[in-house]
Amino acid sequence: xxxxxxxxEMVVQALIDQGVEHIxxxxxxxVLPIYDEIIQQDKVEHxxxxxxxxxxxxxxxxxxxxxxxxxxxVTSGPGATNMVTPLADALMDSIPIVCxxxxxxxxxxxxxxxxxxxxVGITRPATKHNWLVRDVNDxxxxxxxxxxxxxxxxxxxVLVDIPxxxxxxxxxxxxxxxxxxxxxxxPRGGGDHGAxxxxxxxxxxxxxxxxxxxxxxxxxxxxxxxxxxxLVRMTGYPITSTLTGLGAYxxxxxxxxxxxxxxxxxxxxxxxHDCDVMVCIGARFDDRITGRTDAFSPGSIKIHVDxxxxxxxKNIHVDIPIIGDCxxxxxxxxxxxxxxxxKPDKTALKAWWDEIDHWRAxxxxxxxxxxxxxxxxxxxxxxxxxxxxxxxxxxxxVGQHQMxxxxxxxxxEPNRWMTSGGxxxxxxxxxxxxxxxxxxxxxxxxxxxxxxxxxxxxxxxxTAVQHELPIKIFILNNQYMGMVRQWQQLLHGNRxxxxxxxxxxxxxxxxxxxGCVGIRAEKPGExxxxxxxxxxxxKPVLFDCRVAxxxxxFPMIPSGKAHxxxxxxxxxxxxxxxxxxxxxGKVLV
Amino acid sequence: MAKTTTRKAAPARKGGSKPAARTGKKVAEKAILPPASAYFxxxxxxxxxxxxxxxxxxxxxxxxxxxxxxxxxxxxxxDSLTVSETEEAKHLSRITIVTSGTPMVLAQxxxxxxxLVPVHSVTDLTSNxxxxxxxxxxxxxxxxGEKRVEALRLAEAYKAGVVDxxxxxxxxxxxxxxxxxxxxxxxxTPLGLVEVCRTGVAALNRGPEGM
Numbered sequence: 179x180x181x182x183x184x185x186x187e188m189v190v191q192a193l194i195d196q197g198v199e200h201i202x203x204x205x206x207x208x209v210l211p212i213y214d215e216i217i218q219q220d221k222v223e224h225x226x227x228x229x230x231x232x233x234x235x236x237x238x239x240x241x242x243x244x245x246x247x248x249x250x251x252v253t254s255g256p257g258a259t260n261m262v263t264p265l266a267d268a269l270m271d272s273i274p275i276v277c278x279x280x281x282x283x284x285x286x287x288x289x290x291x292x293x294x295x296x297x298v299g300i301t302r303p304a305t306k307h308n309w310l311v312r313d314v315n316d317x318x319x320x321x322x323x324x325x326x327x328x329x330x331x332x333x334x335x336v337l338v339d340i341p342x343x344x345x346x347x348x349x350x351x352x353x354x355x356x357x358x359x360x361x362x363x364x365p366r367g368g369g370d371h372g373a374x375x376x377x378x379x380x381x382x383x384x385x386x387x388x389x390x391x392x393x394x395x396x397x398x399x400x401x402x403x404x405x406x407x408x409l410v411r412m413t414g415y416p417i418t419s420t421l422t423g424l425g426a427y428x429x430x431x432x433x434x435x436x437x438x439x440x441x442x443x444x445x446x447x448x449x450x451h452d453c454d455v456m457v458c459i460g461a462r463f464d465d466r467i468t469g470r471t472d473a474f475s476p477g478s479i480k481i482h483v484d485x486x487x488x489x490x491x492k493n494i495h496v497d498i499p500i501i502g503d504c505x506x507x508x509x510x511x512x513x514x515x516x517x518x519x520x521k522p523d524k525t526a527l528k529a530w531w532d533e534i535d536h537w538r539a540x541x542x543x544x545x546x547x548x549x550x551x552x553x554x555x556x557x558x559x560x561x562x563x564x565x566x567x568x569x570x571x572x573x574x575x576v577g578q579h580q581m582x583x584x585x586x587x588x589x590x591e592p593n594r595w596m597t598s599g600g601x602x603x604x605x606x607x608x609x610x611x612x613x614x615x616x617x618x619x620x621x622x623x624x625x626x627x628x629x630x631x632x633x634x635x636x637x638x639x640x641t642a643v644q645h646e647l648p649i650k651i652f653i654l655n656n657q658y659m660g661m662v663r664q665w666q667q668l669l670h671g672n673r674x675x676x677x678x679x680x681x682x683x684x685x686x687x688x689x690x691x692x693g694c695v696g697i698r699a700e701k702p703g704e705x706x707x708x709x710x711x712x713x714x715x716x717k718p719v720l721f722d723c724r725v726a727x728x729x730x731x732f733p734m735i736p737s738g739k740a741h742x743x744x745x746x747x748x749x750x751x752x753x754x755x756x757x758x759x760x761x762x763g764k765v766l767v
Numbered sequence: 768m769a770k771t772t773t774r775k776a777a778p779a780r781k782g783g784s785k786p787a788a789r790t791g792k793k794v795a796e797k798a799i800l801p802p803a804s805a806y807f808x809x810x811x812x813x814x815x816x817x818x819x820x821x822x823x824x825x826x827x828x829x830x831x832x833x834x835x836x837x838x839x840x841x842x843x844x845x846d847s848l849t850v851s852e853t854e855e856a857k858h859l860s861r862i863t864i865v866t867s868g869t870p871m872v873l874a875q876x877x878x879x880x881x882x883l884v885p886v887h888s889v890t891d892l893t894s895n896x897x898x899x900x901x902x903x904x905x906x907x908x909x910x911x912g913e914k915r916v917e918a919l920r921l922a923e924a925y926k927a928g929v930v931d932x933x934x935x936x937x938x939x940x941x942x943x944x945x946x947x948x949x950x951x952x953x954x955x956t957p958l959g960l961v962e963v964c965r966t967g968v969a970a971l972n973r974g975p976e977g978m
Contacts, residue, residue, distance in 0.1 A: 298829060303840050307884035310828070327884055361825050362884045488878035491871060 186211035206253025208280025211345035234264020239610030255293030268335035270600025275335035306334030314349030331364020369502025384455035385526035393422030394460020405508035418446035429588035444542035473740035575631030578660035605634030689720035813869035849967035910959030
């Protein structure tokens, strides 16, 4: 259906045709025509944020919790540059985001015009792809292509830069069905049959197998998680996951070993190190996972399922690469497993599980409870216990609280856990919670935050209040940038250079100032009641949970160490922490 | 007394026979210096190879910036780069890149290029057999007397043409493989070389098939 309309009308029409119900944005001079269209319709709801970064992270939270692309709208110049962090964040974690930015009129581009920035230039390495639309007749096609690129293959953020004169100009609109994506042909389907068969045969012969899964399983959709559960249960093999993959396999299941990597469990990291067949599905052998690459799982056959060929052999050489969508590959794996009537070596598997149970018995997540001070781990344990029967979504900021949340809050479903994994963006969690709550109005959305991170995007509380989004900001307040402090203790002789959170605001009063609810808990004894109160309040909450100031996040693989070379919490003294990382390890991050 | 937990490197696959265990441990020991992990670019001693890639892209604004940005952002080398529109009707440009790296890096370069949205195809002309590679150089040589005569004589030997001349200078045009062009330039250096401009490599597969 071809129609004549203005560029600004096309933007809104294309959003409607793409099934977009919510967008996050902030107006400005170069997007006024689009805003003028937005207010004259009611199919797309606009959520006004307080800073463009908030719009980006909200769109990420929205996308992660729904599986649909998140959409943001910002103005030219500073509006666009403020979006760079969320775009880079979404690129790292493969989150589909479509961002629209206004641009100065085409005849002014390159003139250093007011609020001009080279937006496509600046965002080029922070997006999967971006476009500057110079002709209104290209606009509709470009927007539909943008949605296609964002959501197909390995998902990612895209940006469409629209000069103001193009928004005013009239041209021909085309619908999504009339647009054929031109160049972009991502890998499709289930991958190479021979490779999948070889993989399943290797799995069937394994004596010490392990599944290592990541965010790709969640990105692939809920079917991938279902198939993963089916395959893992059929095999009886242990499974671990990366930070971003939590929830794809239920944490309450006995085959679950907990998260792996730098702050992963002792059992998962040791199992990764000692395994003979590693089945990596939708993960990318990130440096937080592998530790020392030359000592990474030295004796295993590695199978790697990924939709992005560039992930194969990037960090770790794999033996059986399979390029394809997780869900389809998993489905074929299950079919082959059944067809060849695979019978894993029961004795070997029993011995393997015995070994794993031996590692589990170390209880690597144990911490010393305290009757006077709230331990941060305890706070998350209680939050988990008191929200178990609820329809709950968790976002986090970045730092110690994020790792504790990953360790102590357990997920049984995908799309329930939103955290900035690859880029590690402090300030992600609060706006992400806004985005999640927009998508799930009646659910409980909790941002597990730190006192330092939360201040980076605190202004979005105002967004939550305006749009009646009852997000709960559960701040583990230890008055430090805890992870920075921990690393200074590890690497720099405990000289705490600028990691103390000086002049923190009174979060309860701050909540009051924003027009939401402030709650404080200072003693373990009052924690449960305070959490119950937080859950029952129907407004946004800032929860100031005062926790032990100097707690460290364990277990930990120090930089430059291997998987079987972990620091465990119970047995670590300050002296050990200070000398755990060698001179060479200190240059690492 | 607290201590860090170090388990012995575990036996490798196939039931953990002793030699396998020793191999596993050796890997760990050898690796103590230098450390290799997060963000540490490992000193790999794999041989660096020089490959010529032909990349077919949509001829749209910014496409070259994407390709170059990929190389600089990920720390890959560009030895030579040649770009021009080759299929006008389809708006396709052909980028010929000469790059060098270990086989693992070269595989990464190809995969990373292939996932750029405007990239249609990436062909490694080097690994598909010996490709035809040519470049053109304009070489300005100034001087009089014996050196001038010698320069002209050598130019003839290299089949370089004279495209501009005065009694004080020549501009030679030479085409050929990179080695030949470089040889010619180095020969001209003592004969009064003033400046050089090179096009970079244009390359095609041998044989009747396209890429």
